[in-house]
Amino acid sequence: AQKITQTQPGMFVQEKEAVTLDCTYDTSDPSYGLFWYKQPSSGEMIFLIYQGSYDQQNATEGRYSLNFQKARKSANLVISASQLGDSAMYFCAMREYRGSTLGRLYFGRGTQLTVWP
Amino acid sequence: NAGVTQTPKFRILKIGQSMTLQCTQDMNHNYMYWYRQDPGMGLKLIYYSVGAGITDKGEVPNGYNVSRSTTEDFPLRLELAAPSQTSVYFCASSFSREIEETQYFGPGTRLLVL
Numbered sequence: 001a002q003k004i005t006q007t008q009p010g011m012f013v014q015e016k017e018a019v020t021l022d023c024t025y026d027t028s029d030p031s032y033g034l035f036w037y038k039q040p041s042s043g044e045m046i047f048l049i050y051q052g053s054y055d056q057q058n059a060t061e062g063r064y065s066l067n068f069q070k071a072r073k074s075a076n077l078v079i080s081a082s083q084l085g086d087s088a089m090y091f092c093a094m095r096e097y098r099g100s101t102l103g104r105l106y107f108g109r110g111t112q113l114t115v116w117p
Numbered sequence: 118n119a120g121v122t123q124t125p126k127f128r129i130l131k132i133g134q135s136m137t138l139q140c141t142q143d144m145n146h147n148y149m150y151w152y153r154q155d156p157g158m159g160l161k162l163i164y165y166s167v168g169a170g171i172t173d174k175g176e177v178p179n180g181y182n183v184s185r186s187t188t189e190d191f192p193l194r195l196e197l198a199a200p201s202q203t204s205v206y207f208c209a210s211s212f213s214r215e216i217e218e219t220q221y222f223g224p225g226t227r228l229l230v231l
Contacts, residue, residue: 004159033216045207045222052217091159095216103148103167103214104175107159 001026004092006108013082013115020067021077021111023092031097034075035105036066039089048090051075082115089113119143121223123208129229130198138193138226140208148211149191150220151175151183153204160207166191167214198230 005024013019025034036048051059051066059066067076079086089112093105124139142149147168152160152175162175166185180202182194191210195202208223 009157031216035219037222043205043225043227045209045225047219047221050217050219093159095218097216103211103218103220104150104162104165105160105209105220107152107161109157109159 002108003027003106004094004108006092006111008111009109010112010114013079013113015084015115015117016081018078018080019082019113021079021090021092021113023075023077023108025073025075025092025094027073027094027096029096029098033095034066034068035093035095036064036075036077037091037093038086039091039110041088045091049077079113084115084117087113087115121208121210121221123206123223123226125226126224127227127229129231130195131231132198132200134198135194135196136198136228138195138206138208138228140191140193140223141189142191142208142210142221143189144210144212144221145188146210146212146221147188148214149185150209151181151191151193152207152209153177154207154225155204163193163206195228200230202228203230204228 034051038046065078089110092108121142150165151163164183166172206226209220211218
């Protein structure tokens with residue numbers, strides 16, 4: 001089974017609008033962390049935001065927030081006030097506390113976000 | 118502070134050739150990882166290391182080898198390149214395996230095998 005599922009291959013949003021990128025995850029480990037990375041066309045992976053499984057509040061980092069719904073196993077990324085520079089591929093990733101491959105991240109397939117003027 | 122550096126940025130190989138992808142980090146991180154990213158896909162783990170002298174396989178290790186003689190360096194060796202190894206390769210590092218620890222990525226190496 002897929003550890004991370006991103007069901008939106010592509011999303012479009014107008015500048016200054018908010019957009020939600022979906023992510024669901026699958027784990028039986030009670031301790032885990034969820035990450036979002038941005039990959040612009042230049043190719044590098046940029047860390048955006050982190051949410052721990054025991055965190056009581058949703059994580060926020062500037063215009064980025066993570067809508068964490070533990071019972072539904074979802075960790076959606078919300079970008080407020082979109083900017084043209086937000087156009088990129090966005091990856092959701094998870095790290096489990098247990099497991100044989102220590103510390104590795106499991107990645108989804110990504111969502112290509114396009115911000116138009 | 119350079120972070121994670123990778124060389125080369127881009128390489129074309131012929132089928133059957135070999136090469137080494139270099140990865141260096143200057144953050145004194147213990148954990149290092151090699152991922153590959155195929156078109157339209159997420160990253161898949163090839164190999165990882167928890168410290169100098171200790172390496173282990175990830176989910177797609179076939180056709181690759183690694184070594185970790187120092188904390189800083191984690192080279193990935195491709196033996197007998199095949200078209201299926203055409204991909205973008207990312208090296209990453211983190212200080213620990215704690216859940217909240219951020220992994221820092223290098224800029225990637227684009228490899229084309231013809």
